[in-house]
Amino acid sequence: MAVQIISILLSALLTENFVMVKFYGICPFLGVSKKIDTAVGMGMAVTFVMALSSAITWVANKFLLIPFGLEYLQTILFILIIAGLVQFVEMFVKKSMPSLYNALGIYLPLITTNCAVLSAALLNVQNYPDNFLFALLYGIFAALGFTLAIVLMAGIREAMDENAIPKAFRGFPIALLTAGLMSIAFMGFSGFSI
Amino acid sequence: MDITSIIIPVCVVGGTGLVFGLLLAFAAHVFAVKVDERTEQIIAVLPGANCGSCGYAGCAAYADAVTSGEAPVNGCTVGKAPVAAKIADIMGTEAGEVEEVVARVMCGGDCANAVYKYDYEGIDDCIAASKFAGGLKRCASGCLGLGHCVSECQFGAISIVDGVAVIDGDKCQACGKCVKSCPKGLIQLVPKNQRHWVLCSNPETGKFVNQYCKKGCIGCHLCEKACNFDAIHVVNNHAIIDYDKCKNCGLCAKKCPRGVIHSEPRPGAKPVVEQPEEAAVS
Numbered sequence: 296m297a298v299q300i301i302s303i304l305l306s307a308l309l310t311e312n313f314v315m316v317k318f319y320g321i322c323p324f325l326g327v328s329k330k331i332d333t334a335v336g337m338g339m340a341v342t343f344v345m346a347l348s349s350a351i352t353w354v355a356n357k358f359l360l361i362p363f364g365l366e367y368l369q370t371i372l373f374i375l376i377i378a379g380l381v382q383f384v385e386m387f388v389k390k391s392m393p394s395l396y397n398a399l400g401i402y403l404p405l406i407t408t409n410c411a412v413l414s415a416a417l418l419n420v421q422n423y424p425d426n427f428l429f430a431l432l433y434g435i436f437a438a439l440g441f442t443l444a445i446v447l448m449a450g451i452r453e454a455m456d457e458n459a460i461p462k463a464f465r466g467f468p469i470a471l472l473t474a475g476l477m478s479i480a481f482m483g484f485s486g487f488s489i
Numbered sequence: 490m491d492i493t494s495i496i497i498p499v500c501v502v503g504g505t506g507l508v509f510g511l512l513l514a515f516a517a518h519v520f521a522v523k524v525d526e527r528t529e530q531i532i533a534v535l536p537g538a539n540c541g542s543c544g545y546a547g548c549a550a551y552a553d554a555v556t557s558g559e560a561p562v563n564g565c566t567v568g569k570a571p572v573a574a575k576i577a578d579i580m581g582t583e584a585g586e587v588e589e590v591v592a593r594v595m596c597g598g599d600c601a602n603a604v605y606k607y608d609y610e611g612i613d614d615c616i617a618a619s620k621f622a623g624g625l626k627r628c629a630s631g632c633l634g635l636g637h638c639v640s641e642c643q644f645g646a647i648s649i650v651d652g653v654a655v656i657d658g659d660k661c662q663a664c665g666k667c668v669k670s671c672p673k674g675l676i677q678l679v680p681k682n683q684r685h686w687v688l689c690s691n692p693e694t695g696k697f698v699n700q701y702c703k704k705g706c707i708g709c710h711l712c713e714k715a716c717n718f719d720a721i722h723v724v725n726n727h728a729i730i731d732y733d734k735c736k737n738c739g740l741c742a743k744k745c746p747r748g749v750i751h752s753e754p755r756p757g758a759k760p761v762v763e764q765p766e767e768a769a770v771s
Contacts, residue, residue: 355505363497372502379509383516390520459612 300432305487307436313411314444315481320411324445325470327402334449338442340402342435344384345412348377349434352416353427361424373416374408381407411441444481448474525556527579534575535565540643542566542664555580566590567662589681591661592646592668596632596675597688597749599651602704603631614640619672627701630690632675638667658753680732684753685742692725706749712741 313319320341327337352373360366385403389396406412415437419430451473460469531552539547543564545554554560555576562580563573569589609618609625615637618624624633634652646660647667656667658681668676679686687706691698695707706727713721713728720734721741728741728750742750 359501359505363501365498365501368498368502372505375502375506375509379506379513382513383509386513386516386520389522457614457616459614459617 299429303429303433304436307433308440308443309481309484310487312440312444312481312484313414313437314441315478316485317414318478319414320409320441321474323402323405323409324441324448325467325474327405328445328448328470329452331446331449331453334445335442337402337405338438338445341406341409341411341441342438344377344381344403344406345415345434345438345441346431347384348373348380348412348416349419350427350431351380352376353419353423353430356420356424357427366420369417369420370413373413377412377416378407411437444477448477451477528552528556530579531555531576534568534572534579536567536572538567538643538662538664540567540662540664540666542662542666567664590663590678591658591681592656592663592665592676593658593679593686594632594638594654594656594676595687595690596630596653596673597704597751598626598628598631598702599634599653599704601651602702603628603652604701609635615672624673628691628698628705630673630675630692631702632673637672638670638676641666641670682737683730683732683735684737684755685730685735685739686751687728687730687749688751689727689749691727694726698726704747704749707747709746711744711746712750715740715744 307313311317314321314324323337323341328334355372355376356366356369360368360372381403385396388403415434418437419433423429423433448470452470455469455473464472528549529552532549535548535552537548541547543551543560543566545551545560545564551560551564555562555564562576562582563570565572565576604627605625606622606627607625609621611617611621613635615624615633615635618633618635623629624631626633632653634649634654636647636649636654638654639647639649643664643666644660644662646657646662647654648657649655654667654676656676663678663681665678668678673690675690677686688704689698689702689706691702691705695709698705698707706723708723708726708728710723713723717738717740718734718736720731720736721728722731723729728745730741730750739752742748742752
């Protein structure tokens, strides 16, 4: 059990990192990685939503789709659930925790259609259809992997701001090149297993 | 094909949608947060530069802080008095006085006066240059003149003249971005009606300053003795003007043997340096 959890942690964080290896969630990865502060905020918001949505979609799959034999509707139902959930969470947080809303608020709508969140839900029902705990942990760890990638990227981009970059590469071109190089580095983890 | 194989999916997905729809409608009702309409009005009045000089994340955040009573109505340094008056109108209060400030560079060590350590051919930016042995000038607190502040300024108020940054007081909106960006910390916000400032921030003694800048403050205290208002003092081996006491007379600038104290011509006066000072003394 413990070994399995560590294995899930390492694979979600490093060998199958959502951004760097699976290429999910590239939009917020590039869009919100200019400063470490905002990158951490985005990472926390994704972690929050991914944990919640992993749990709820797993339950919906187990007790709604499988009994009716409707597994082919997973994608559309999960999108519906995630979008509704994010909206609800945004309203709830805005009312009850204004300070948290100020920290995460602007990122929440961005997450609604983040494919990383959807793919975590889909991978969960594929890999762990009968284990709620593993599904939940995979959601959290995958989101932490996303946070790791986006914070690393933000650190590099902050450092790059002080360097003279050829005019043609300034802004997004150099960010895309950096992302590619980081991805190659993460690919180096592939093949490790516990 | 059985009709139920269509109806059941429709019911499941439609039902889930309905549940979430009702949940959201319910949540919108229960968790509704009142948005102050004055916030919108204030945002419309603000310049929209989002420069952050008010201390908030942007114009919208400042407007929010004003309506919630956290920020003063005259907090916008870019919009100054006219904007403050409009915001005060919206809030139904008095605007109060807005003290106008401008950024000034506290260094006069241009190409002719400062001694250079080495020829710099690296990246054309102060931050990069400051990492090579503290910069290209021998004075550790000299303007590097590579224009990091120029690239920071949204209003095009800064230019590099003879290797030293010079700020155009008319264009400067006192957003304070250059103040934060200068790696040497040479830029300060000074009241706009003050026409004198010290062109040196070197904390070393006159003996050393003499070696690397013809225009560096040597801490001779002559300005201190010349001032009738106790407004200028030598602190950390260079003169600092206390703008609460300074009366703009310009005596210190006249007395300074090194010409470190800059004297801006009085607005409207002819651009001759002596003339406005005489007018100020009499």
